[in-house]
Amino acid sequence: MSDLETFRAEARAWLEENCPAEMRTPAKGDEDVCWGGRNFVFQSDAQKLWLERCVAKGYTVPDWPKAYGGAGLSPQETKVLRQEMAKLGCRSPLNSFGIWMLGPALLKFGTEEQKVHYMGQIARGEIRWCQGYSEPGSGSDLVSMQTFGEDKGDHWVVNGQKIWTSYADKADWIFCLVRTDKTNKYQGISFLLFDMQTPGVTTKPIKLISGNSPFCETFFDNVVVPKHQIVGEAGRGWDVAKYLLGHEREMISGMGGDGGVTSIGAAMKAVLTEEPVLRAQMALFDVENLTFRAHGERFMDEWKTGKAHPAYSNLMKYVGTELNKKRNELVMSIGGTQALEWESERSNGGSKARNWLRTKANSIEGGTSEVMLNVVSKRILEMPGA
Amino acid sequence: MAMTLNDDQSMLRESARDFMASEAPVTHFRKFRDMGCKDGFSHGLWKQFAEMGFTGILIPEAEGGMGMGQIEAGIVLEEIGRNLSPSPFLTTSVAAVEALKLADKAMRDRWFPGILAGETVIGIAIEEGVKHRPEKIACVAERSGNGFKLTGHKQFVVQGTSSDMLIVAARTAGAVGETDGLTLFAVDKDAAGLSMEAARLVDSAMAAHVKLDGVQVNADAVIGDVDGGWAVLSKMLDAGRVGAAAEMVGVGTGAMDMTFDYLKTRKQFDRVIGEFQALQHRAAHLYGEMEGARSIVLKAQSLMDEGHAKAELYVAAAKAKAGLACNLAVREGVQMHGGIGMTDEYDIGLYMKRDRGLNEFFGDAYYHADRVATMNGY
Numbered sequence: 162m163s164d165l166e167t168f169r170a171e172a173r174a175w176l177e178e179n180c181p182a183e184m185r186t187p188a189k190g191d192e193d194v195c196w197g198g199r200n201f202v203f204q205s206d207a208q209k210l211w212l213e214r215c216v217a218k219g220y221t222v223p224d225w226p227k228a229y230g231g232a233g234l235s236p237q238e239t240k241v242l243r244q245e246m247a248k249l250g251c252r253s254p255l256n257s258f259g260i261w262m263l264g265p266a267l268l269k270f271g272t273e274e275q276k277v278h279y280m281g282q283i284a285r286g287e288i289r290w291c292q293g294y295s296e297p298g299s300g301s302d303l304v305s306m307q308t309f310g311e312d313k314g315d316h317w318v319v320n321g322q323k324i325w326t327s328y329a330d331k332a333d334w335i336f337c338l339v340r341t342d343k344t345n346k347y348q349g350i351s352f353l354l355f356d357m358q359t360p361g362v363t364t365k366p367i368k369l370i371s372g373n374s375p376f377c378e379t380f381f382d383n384v385v386v387p388k389h390q391i392v393g394e395a396g397r398g399w400d401v402a403k404y405l406l407g408h409e410r411e412m413i414s415g416m417g418g419d420g421g422v423t424s425i426g427a428a429m430k431a432v433l434t435e436e437p438v439l440r441a442q443m444a445l446f447d448v449e450n451l452t453f454r455a456h457g458e459r460f461m462d463e464w465k466t467g468k469a470h471p472a473y474s475n476l477m478k479y480v481g482t483e484l485n486k487k488r489n490e491l492v493m494s495i496g497g498t499q500a501l502e503w504e505s506e507r508s509n510g511g512s513k514a515r516n517w518l519r520t521k522a523n524s525i526e527g528g529t530s531e532v533m534l535n536v537v538s539k540r541i542l543e544m545p546g547a
Numbered sequence: 548m549a550m551t552l553n554d555d556q557s558m559l560r561e562s563a564r565d566f567m568a569s570e571a572p573v574t575h576f577r578k579f580r581d582m583g584c585k586d587g588f589s590h591g592l593w594k595q596f597a598e599m600g601f602t603g604i605l606i607p608e609a610e611g612g613m614g615m616g617q618i619e620a621g622i623v624l625e626e627i628g629r630n631l632s633p634s635p636f637l638t639t640s641v642a643a644v645e646a647l648k649l650a651d652k653a654m655r656d657r658w659f660p661g662i663l664a665g666e667t668v669i670g671i672a673i674e675e676g677v678k679h680r681p682e683k684i685a686c687v688a689e690r691s692g693n694g695f696k697l698t699g700h701k702q703f704v705v706q707g708t709s710s711d712m713l714i715v716a717a718r719t720a721g722a723v724g725e726t727d728g729l730t731l732f733a734v735d736k737d738a739a740g741l742s743m744e745a746a747r748l749v750d751s752a753m754a755a756h757v758k759l760d761g762v763q764v765n766a767d768a769v770i771g772d773v774d775g776g777w778a779v780l781s782k783m784l785d786a787g788r789v790g791a792a793a794e795m796v797g798v799g800t801g802a803m804d805m806t807f808d809y810l811k812t813r814k815q816f817d818r819v820i821g822e823f824q825a826l827q828h829r830a831a832h833l834y835g836e837m838e839g840a841r842s843i844v845l846k847a848q849s850l851m852d853e854g855h856a857k858a859e860l861y862v863a864a865a866k867a868k869a870g871l872a873c874n875l876a877v878r879e880g881v882q883m884h885g886g887i888g889m890t891d892e893y894d895i896g897l898y899m900k901r902d903r904g905l906n907e908f909f910g911d912a913y914y915h916a917d918r919v920a921t922m923n924g925y
Contacts (some may be wrong), residue, residue: 200670427924446922451864452839455846459550538827542807546822
């Protein structure tokens with residue numbers, strides 16, 4: 162047996178012994194997801210136990226080094242672990258922007274002290290992070306942001322406003338882009354970390370077309386941030402942000418539904434049999450879905466071996482988010498009038514309609530589809546022009 | 548398996564790429580087209596394919612071949628597609644070889660040496676209507692003497708009149724529409740009662756209409772089992788489909804690269820037209836479609852090579868996706884080239900024609916999307 166197959170057998174045995182039965186059913190919605198953090202209330206003992214066991218094993222962040230709370234697995238071992246988790250239907254023990262976004266940025270740009278401290282907290286699910294990037298006047302043109310940190314020697318005093326801050330009202334800390342030099346557009350931005358309980362920080366949820374409020378407006382009024390809470394050098398925050406956006410794009414591009422290749426068509430067979438044109442649309446969607454899964458697999462394999470173009474995640478983000486929107490359009494069409502229900506128990510509180518509306522943001526957040534196409538065109542295809 | 552080429556595969560790609568670019572580039576295709584070649588390909592080139600080892604790429608090593616899989620065959624096909632190199636590779640070395648691998652030793656010994664030497668061409672006689680419907684085969688094989696007597700017609704038999712042997716699917720039992728009751732036969736080109744009419748296609752390939760008028764074959768002409776031909780047929784068709792998909796990745800990529808080069812050189816309104824965002828976004832979208840096609844084709848090939856239970860689903864998805872993406876590439880190619888894209892002098896139109904032929908080969912994108920739906924349970 163190869164080393165990898167030995168690892169597979171061990172991982173399987175560990176999961177079978179340690180993953181509680183309640184954690185082997187699909188999460189029904191956001192309420193079922195463990196986000197961790199100071200204020201998180203576990204929905205069940207099983208959820209708490211599953212998190213604790215994974216933390217002890219390093220499996221909340223299996224590919225991170227052991228010194229920072231991970232299990233130190235190789236990319237191949239991580240893939241095997243995920244495959245085995247998928248086979249048993251194990252839920253993710255912990256979801257967080259810390260794992261998906263801040264952690265990788267810290268690993269690349271953070272000091273040893275920051276890695277041990279912040280990555281450890283993330284791995285243990287102790288601190289829930291939010292991201293402060295967009296501002297009311299700076300969406301696609303992110304680098305035009307105005308939130309300003311005035312240099313006061315050993316600290317900055319931050320004033321300004323962020324928007325589309327995901328779960329800011331639930332987060333413990335924020336990683337935030339702050340302009341620390343008004344004279345330099347690209348090299349005048351710093352990447353700061355601070356506690357959302359710092360005096361002067363306030364948040365206000367934004368109600369979306371889905372009726373839900375996953376995003377907030379976040380205001381900073383003379384917020385004091387000590388100098389050691391910077392990642393990378395002062396003025397070089399844009400480098401960190403760009404690197405991290407790459408990870409965000411990978412994450413969003415991976416959101417096309419169940420993360421797998423299972424068709425949603427079989428469950429809708431009764432409707433599809435009666436509606437040949439809709440069935441044809443569903444069939445073509447399944448071709449695209451299988452294609453995207455294979456594309457993602459190939460991209461990850463090339464990424465890990467350093468063969469992927471550095472801007473390739475922009476393409477995956479574009480393709481994945483457009484696909485997810487298409488999927489939800491089909492779910493609504495197949496659902497018909499029942500999918501229109503907004504509140505009933507029958508419709509699980511309007512989940513189809515709300516999910517459908519939520520997905521419209523997929524091709525806006527983290528860089529619009531149009532910006533992604535610009536980047537692909539210029540950086541990968543090397544088309545001329547500004 | 549990792550979704551990247553290993554070192555051996557990368558080397559094969561380099562040698563196939565160099566070979567096609569130097570020995571069979573688009574100018575080679577034009578030369579044979581313009582001389583009105585009755586075969587639609589060069590026998591000399593087919594010999595060169597053999598010298599490179601390509602013709603036996605799927606033939607087991609023990610029988611003199613390279614013993615490779617669909618990924619490797621696909622690497623050669625992508626370069627064939629990129630250069631529009633005309634050859635019997637897809638029908639003979641991919642589809643026919645996969646069928647013959649399931650034949651008895653005597654038949655393999657009869658045909659493999661000629662394929663390995665680049666001397667033998669085999670035609671695939673499956674289609675009977677204008678669209679691919681293998682379960683609708685009506686051609687009949689009645690028991691007769693020591694073997695069978697075949698009666699019926701076939702069409703779209705690529706390189707049929709250049710073939711030494713035809714693999715003919717005929718019904719030995721069951722009704723039209725059933726997959727049971729089919730049998731595959733190796734029919735010699737000189738068999739009495741076999742007649743062919745060659746037709747030149749839009750992409751300058753030659754395809755035959757075949758008439759079988761009581762063609763007598765011996766029992767040893769059967770490939771696989773009598774009445775159980777669907778298993779052999781499916782294997783042959785899936786190899787041909789994933790092969791055509793790989794060739795379309797080459798055709799689409801060739802058309803796309805040519806078009807992107809044009810966007811970077813053609814000037815209008817005092818600007819290189821590639822500066823226009825309207826074209827940049829379409830170019831980036833097309834690139835994504837071709838990358839997706841490349842990925843699903845590689846996935847399907849690797850599942851076939853593994854003998855994975857899901858291979859059939861992925862082959863159908865790959866043929867569908869490669870067809871859709873390649874078709875987009877040639878349509879965008881002609882449109883973005885503008886007026887010169889409509890001229891015979893420019894190559895882009897040749898890619899459009901080749902795409903059309905490959906899309907129809909062994910089932911188009913809609914046929915295969917329908918199969919995906921069926922296999923997915925709706």
